[in-house]
Amino acid sequence: xxxxxxxxxxxxxxxxxxxxxxxxxxxxxxxxxxxxxxxxxxxxxxxxxxxxxxxxxxxxxxxxxxxxxxxxxxxxxxxxxxxxxxxxxxxxxxxxxxxxxxxxxxxxxxxxxxxxxxxxxxxxxxxxxxxxxxxxxxxxxxxxxxxxxxxxxxxxxxxxxxxxxxxxxxxxxxxxxxxxxxxxxxxxxxxxxxxxxxxxxxxxxxxxxxxxxxxxxxxxxxxxxxxxxxxxxxxxxxxxxxxxxxxxxxxxxxxxxxxxxxxxxxxxxxxxxxxxxxxxxxxxxxxxxxxxxxxxxxxxxxxxxxxxxxxxxxxxxxxxxxxxxxxxxxxxxxxxxxxxxxxxxxxxxxxx
Numbered sequence: 001x002x003x004x005x006x007x008x009x010x011x012x013x014x015x016x017x018x019x020x021x022x023x024x025x026x027x028x029x030x031x032x033x034x035x036x037x038x039x040x041x042x043x044x045x046x047x048x049x050x051x052x053x054x055x056x057x058x059x060x061x062x063x064x065x066x067x068x069x070x071x072x073x074x075x076x077x078x079x080x081x082x083x084x085x086x087x088x089x090x091x092x093x094x095x096x097x098x099x100x101x102x103x104x105x106x107x108x109x110x111x112x113x114x115x116x117x118x119x120x121x122x123x124x125x126x127x128x129x130x131x132x133x134x135x136x137x138x139x140x141x142x143x144x145x146x147x148x149x150x151x152x153x154x155x156x157x158x159x160x161x162x163x164x165x166x167x168x169x170x171x172x173x174x175x176x177x178x179x180x181x182x183x184x185x186x187x188x189x190x191x192x193x194x195x196x197x198x199x200x201x202x203x204x205x206x207x208x209x210x211x212x213x214x215x216x217x218x219x220x221x222x223x224x225x226x227x228x229x230x231x232x233x234x235x236x237x238x239x240x241x242x243x244x245x246x247x248x249x250x251x252x253x254x255x256x257x258x259x260x261x262x263x264x265x266x267x268x269x270x271x272x273x274x275x276x277x278x279x280x281x282x283x284x285x286x287x288x289x290x291x292x293x294x295x296x297x298x299x300x301x302x303x304x305x306x307x308x309x310x311x312x313x314x315x316x317x318x319x320x321x322x323x324x325x326x327x328x329x330x331x332x333x334x335x336x337x338x339x340x341x342x343x344x345x346x347x348x349x350x351x352x
Contacts, residue, residue, distance in 0.1 A: 055111040056350045063343035065101040068293075070335035077134070080293065080336045084136055089288050092336055096135040096189055096292040101200065101338055104128045105151070117160040125151035127180070127203050133292075137189035145188065147201045151180040154211065165219060172213040176231075180204020182239055190291055196281040198294040199241070206237025223254045236277055244273025244301050264324075265309040274301040274334055293336050302333035304340070320349040 068075045070092070082093040104127070111121040128148035135141065156174035163169075180203035185194040213229035231246040252266035275297035283289040290296040310324030325344040333339065 053113045054352050055109075055113070056352070057107075057109040057111075057347055059105075059107045059109065059345060059347040061103075061105040061107065061343065061345045063103045064341045065103075065338040066099065066341050067339050068336045069331055069333045069339045070337075072330065072332040074339075075336055081134060082136065091288065091290075094290065094292045095137055096133055096140070098131050098133050098200070098292065098294055098338060100132040102130045117163065119158045121156045121158070123154045123156070125153075125180075127151045129201060131201065135189050140189040143187070143189075145186040145197065145201060147181075147184040147186065147197060147203060149181055149184075149203050152204045152209075153177045153179045156211070167216065167218045170213075170215045170217075172211070172215075174211045176205070176209040176211060178204055178206050178208060178237065180206075182206040182237055188291075190282070190284065196239075196279065198282050198292065199243075199275060199279070199297070199300070200294045205233065205243045206239065207233055207235050207242055209233050209243075221256065225252045226250070227252075233276075239279040239281070241275055241277035241279055241297060244275055246270065246272045260314040262312050263309070264312065265307070267305065267307050268326075270304050270306075272301045274298050294338075299334055299337050302331065302335075302337065304328050304332075305330040310345075318351050320347075320351075322347045322349070 068077070068080050077097060077099065080093060081097045082089050082095050084095075087093070105125050107123055107125045109121060109123045111119055113119045126149070128146065130144060130146040133140070133143050133145065135143070154174055154176040156172055158170055158172040161169040161171055182202045182204055184197045184201050184203060186197050186201065187193065188195050188197070210232045211229070212232065213227060215225060215227040217223055217225040227248075227250045229248050229250075233242050233245055236242050248268055248270040250266060250268035252264055255263040255265075257263060278297050282291075282295045284291055293299045306326045306328045308324055308326035310322060312320060312322045314320050323344075323346050325342065327342050328340050331339050
């Protein structure tokens, strides 16, 4: 069997489920960057005179958000939902409240290994999000809004600063293109008919963004990888806002079970900023202009610690399958903000 190099975090964002606060669909898809360059880079061996140069991967991702937090404290839906005539409207209660948010993404990834130290890649995400709501607006007691389509396409380049038999250092930089829509519409209680949807329902960032990452991996029977990554936003999009920067530190430990199968586990800490600027079209008039928490740009971002685990399997020498699941163990969010319950991924990688 063609020998595979142990998993190295050599891309923009770790393949491990990211530890970020409430993620927009655009951010959700960005978190899969690792899958592109986390595909094992072949070592040359006696049976193979040259390594594969091309890699192709399809990654399926899912996440669910349910319940609310203010800082690190849970708050009930009754606390977040404003009731006419029963309580005073404040900046922390709203006439419309998202209850369950489900995010799904299919990411197609293509990589090209220029030489032993340099690998290029492109990622094309297709995103679907569905959000359940409750509200006090007549006719909208319970409603569901969804959006789907192409997300932000990203280009990347990974370079090995050092890669020997004992350890490796990789640095990666990329460019995320604003190909995802920021003009998604749906039927909301704000006005009759379709209107502009909140940030959580938009498929792209609307700006040119720069993912960067530095990773270290020791090599041996049990490999351990430490990764520091960031998504740096630039400018302001056509709707006068910019998503916040994201930062993450993660560690992953591998347990080989056989030549073709390995388990992995680890933890990740993430910090994300709130949204800068505002889309005025999703606000209303009056003293309290935000009809739902997800329309307030200040109620995004925060800190999150997640643990994760998974399995990688090589059934045949040109195919690799990786499955993972992640669960937050601590969330400190700018709230009231929907909290993450879990996220999971399944990836199929082909080398040729």
